[in-house]
Amino acid sequence: MQMEQVDVVVIGAGAVGLAVAAMLAEAGRDVIIVEAGPAIGMVTSARNSEVIHAGIYYPEGSLKARLCVEGRQALYAWCAARGVTARKVGKLIVATDDAEAAALDGLHRKAAANGVDLLRLSGAQAMAMEPALSCVAALQSPETGIIDSHGLMLSYLGVAEDHGAMLALNTPVLSGAAEADGIRLDCGGAEPMTLKARVVVNCAGLWAQRVSQSIAGVDPASVPPLSLAKGNYFDLTTAPPFRTLVYPVPVNGGLGVHYTVDMGGRGRFGPDVEWLDHADPDRVDYQVAPRRGDVFYDAVRRYWPGLPDGALAPGYAGCRPKPHPVRAAAEDFMVQTPSQTGVDGLFTLYGIESPGLTASLALGRLVTGYVAEA
Numbered sequence: 001m002q003m004e005q006v007d008v009v010v011i012g013a014g015a016v017g018l019a020v021a022a023m024l025a026e027a028g029r030d031v032i033i034v035e036a037g038p039a040i041g042m043v044t045s046a047r048n049s050e051v052i053h054a055g056i057y058y059p060e061g062s063l064k065a066r067l068c069v070e071g072r073q074a075l076y077a078w079c080a081a082r083g084v085t086a087r088k089v090g091k092l093i094v095a096t097d098d099a100e101a102a103a104l105d106g107l108h109r110k111a112a113a114n115g116v117d118l119l120r121l122s123g124a125q126a127m128a129m130e131p132a133l134s135c136v137a138a139l140q141s142p143e144t145g146i147i148d149s150h151g152l153m154l155s156y157l158g159v160a161e162d163h164g165a166m167l168a169l170n171t172p173v174l175s176g177a178a179e180a181d182g183i184r185l186d187c188g189g190a191e192p193m194t195l196k197a198r199v200v201v202n203c204a205g206l207w208a209q210r211v212s213q214s215i216a217g218v219d220p221a222s223v224p225p226l227s228l229a230k231g232n233y234f235d236l237t238t239a240p241p242f243r244t245l246v247y248p249v250p251v252n253g254g255l256g257v258h259y260t261v262d263m264g265g266r267g268r269f270g271p272d273v274e275w276l277d278h279a280d281p282d283r284v285d286y287q288v289a290p291r292r293g294d295v296f297y298d299a300v301r302r303y304w305p306g307l308p309d310g311a312l313a314p315g316y317a318g319c320r321p322k323p324h325p326v327r328a329a330a331e332d333f334m335v336q337t338p339s340q341t342g343v344d345g346l347f348t349l350y351g352i353e354s355p356g357l358t359a360s361l362a363l364g365r366l367v368t369g370y371v372a373e374a
Ligand SMILES: Cc1cc2nc3c(=O)[nH]c(=O)nc-3n(C[C@H](O)[C@H](O)[C@H](O)COP(=O)(O)OP(=O)(O)OC[C@H]3O[C@@H](n4cnc5c(N)ncnc54)[C@H](O)[C@@H]3O)c2cc1C
Pocket: 011, 012, 013, 014, 015, 016, 017, 018, 034, 035, 036, 037, 040, 041, 042, 043, 044, 045, 046, 047, 048, 049, 050, 051, 052, 053, 171, 172, 173, 174, 203, 204, 205, 206, 207, 208, 211, 230, 231, 232, 271, 317, 318, 319, 320, 352, 353, 354, 355, 356, 357, 358, 359
């Protein structure tokens, strides 16, 4: 079997792994990206809302808050410079009763603490903007947008490759070990190979814990628990009711059943939060059960009473890697450096759920800074 000495290996070619690879390659590192699948971005990065989040919901000082705001600004600039389609369509967070209106005040304060500007609207103002809407108050986020996530990933790969990075598809990391002269990674696939790297960045998304557990020398106490929360979408089969994105007041574990549009202008609702009773990413069933639609109709009609019967069709689903037990309170992104993983040169990202797409460039820059310091 081949044994190759390399500078940096990035494990996983989702939006985050590709952004990390692009930033590291731009900084002059020799990067190999190893991806288990047959193409880039086929897992969580292909199964999300493609929303560029403003940075409203996250606790002040958290990585999510900081990297969402930094990442959003960097992302709009990146897309403008590289011809990736992104549109600032804005968003409304709508309250449908007085208790929710009071909750908007808390969200408004949280956003301000994170450096995000929102406008408070009366119900009448919001409904004048969006006549199909029903609400008693709203917050408007002008900075929220939508993005062509596959175009974004191709642009990350392009920049990485322009700076000498190589992508190995169908190349799952099966095991590894911390050794005196670097980190050994044993890769499977059609052409199995062994890599010996000075630096490894584990961006394996839902499999990040499994990859860590397969590398001898990783401190077992550094690997957080994993629980999986599936998010189901329903497609709207009628004309889009709104020009902007519409979100209810958030619920535990997710942002509530919200309305987004894809790049083609088609509307969809979701994702909901379905906690899975196992933590095996290989067993996630991405089919959307039609019966979940009943809950969607009720949730959506709170802010869009005109939703016609039969207008929702099961769409796609994604899965959130939660770095904590099922239904525990939301946790932050985790970016571990060698002092935490216990292995020289090993950096690991856990719990990169939403807003990971928005924060991808900022995560790439953060990791690149850590690697430079190490
Ligand atoms: C339902 C849902 C909606 C979301 N909506 C938004 C949104 O609107 N806006 C936003 O900013 N964020 C959103 N997110 C979050 C965003 O999609 C993710 O944070 C982001 O896509 C994560 O990218 P990633 O590269 O970490 O993971 P992934 O895209 O899953 O990539 C990980 C890659 O690692 C590979 N891999 C795994 N194991 C191995 C191995 N052993 N060897 C080699 N390769 C391996 C996998 O094949 C995969 O390609 C949403 C997430 C979900 C679930």
